[in-house]
Amino acid sequence: MQLAIFWSEIMHYHTARIAALCQLAEAQKDTVYAFALRLGAPDLPLPGYHELLDNRISVLSNDSAKAGLNSALSQTQSTAFLSRNMPDVVAIAGYSTPVALSILNWCRRHHRGAVLMSESQAGDYRRTSAKEWIKRRLIASFDAALVGGSPHVAYALELGLPAERVFTGYDAVDNDFWAEWAARVYSDAVGWRRRLNLSEQFFVTASRLVPKKNVAGLLRAYAHYVQQTSTPAWPLLIVGDGPLRSQLEQLAAQLNLQGLVRFTGYLAANDMAPIYALASAFILASSHSEQWGLVVNEAMAAGTPVLVSQICGSAADLVVDGETGFKFDPASEEALVRLLVGCSEGRFDLKCMGHAAQQRVARFHPEVFAENCFSAARAAIVHANDRQFAPWDRITLVTMLQLLRLTPAKLE
Numbered sequence: 001m002q003l004a005i006f007w008s009e010i011m012h013y014h015t016a017r018i019a020a021l022c023q024l025a026e027a028q029k030d031t032v033y034a035f036a037l038r039l040g041a042p043d044l045p046l047p048g049y050h051e052l053l054d055n056r057i058s059v060l061s062n063d064s065a066k067a068g069l070n071s072a073l074s075q076t077q078s079t080a081f082l083s084r085n086m087p088d089v090v091a092i093a094g095y096s097t098p099v100a101l102s103i104l105n106w107c108r109r110h111h112r113g114a115v116l117m118s119e120s121q122a123g124d125y126r127r128t129s130a131k132e133w134i135k136r137r138l139i140a141s142f143d144a145a146l147v148g149g150s151p152h153v154a155y156a157l158e159l160g161l162p163a164e165r166v167f168t169g170y171d172a173v174d175n176d177f178w179a180e181w182a183a184r185v186y187s188d189a190v191g192w193r194r195r196l197n198l199s200e201q202f203f204v205t206a207s208r209l210v211p212k213k214n215v216a217g218l219l220r221a222y223a224h225y226v227q228q229t230s231t232p233a234w235p236l237l238i239v240g241d242g243p244l245r246s247q248l249e250q251l252a253a254q255l256n257l258q259g260l261v262r263f264t265g266y267l268a269a270n271d272m273a274p275i276y277a278l279a280s281a282f283i284l285a286s287s288h289s290e291q292w293g294l295v296v297n298e299a300m301a302a303g304t305p306v307l308v309s310q311i312c313g314s315a316a317d318l319v320v321d322g323e324t325g326f327k328f329d330p331a332s333e334e335a336l337v338r339l340l341v342g343c344s345e346g347r348f349d350l351k352c353m354g355h356a357a358q359q360r361v362a363r364f365h366p367e368v369f370a371e372n373c374f375s376a377a378r379a380a381i382v383h384a385n386d387r388q389f390a391p392w393d394r395i396t397l398v399t400m401l402q403l404l405r406l407t408p409a410k411l412e
Contacts, residue, residue: 003089004087010057017373018091035058037099039059060081061077085248095135107384114383118146118152119170121293144377149171164379172368181302208243216248225258225336236261249263280344282307285309287331290312303358
């Protein structure tokens, strides 16, 4: 089997997935063509992690500004790459971008299997019957799907894919990387805390500082926690950058949280790993449209218990209340305050939870991703061989693309 797989750019978690895929392919005597549209995303301060893949990925463009999922250049380069290599099946990230549809169209024209890689769940966005009608027809053009977890399976089935062609395990990170870093840090925790100027206990969150991440709501809940806890308040570390940073820093000052809240800016994986390892609990407070939240995987792989908004796609499969952490309603500051107070007042065995979290996230290991990706690929090839390509299929996909361009809200 020859399998092609792509993302627009390569982050740390992509390298782990591709490496596992290549390792399994070698054992099975299969071939993997991994390709990225560009070296890095323009909105991120650091380039991608291509160097970790030992030249096992093809980068189609060195111009990140011109390349991307909505780029005409990337459409042309992607289909040209596929035509040069002629894989049996292509794993396609998403279904609502021009590049994704161009690759899907290429698969249909060349009778190749098409695997949808998706994190969409029903509650991500406000759904309308017209958009769902478009999506069902788009999804029908795929031969199989590799999705995040149980909420994503449910949505794929709702959109018409049969259960036997839907596989889980898409949302994997490099569990071993985070676990190994944690073990290294634990061996000299005092030294690491001194080096990084970290308290013995602290909360941490990590995300882009954009509205949907609800960091403002987290700050307000944290301020109430500081007032209510009967023990010294644990500091809050906010990792990440984005357009809301200055506003959030001002909010922290208005809430009189100076000395308790610290903004670090964006941190690369090697800098973030010791923080996960030393944190008492990780928080993701997203208020809407958090399709998964890979930072939850990372924290759990480092052995850290998690407090996760119930709207996050990862919550259903990774967060077992009272065992690996807790889910909470992001619309209720009181719910989060109770959890923060419970953590710092010793109501929960956080060490035990962290150990359980590390075990739980093992089911979303890169090796599981690789195995399930190949399972989806095999199912897609069988289905594609039985599928008849009609001349109007191309017209249908082009029409879907035009409709997507006219649709103001995100479909996935």
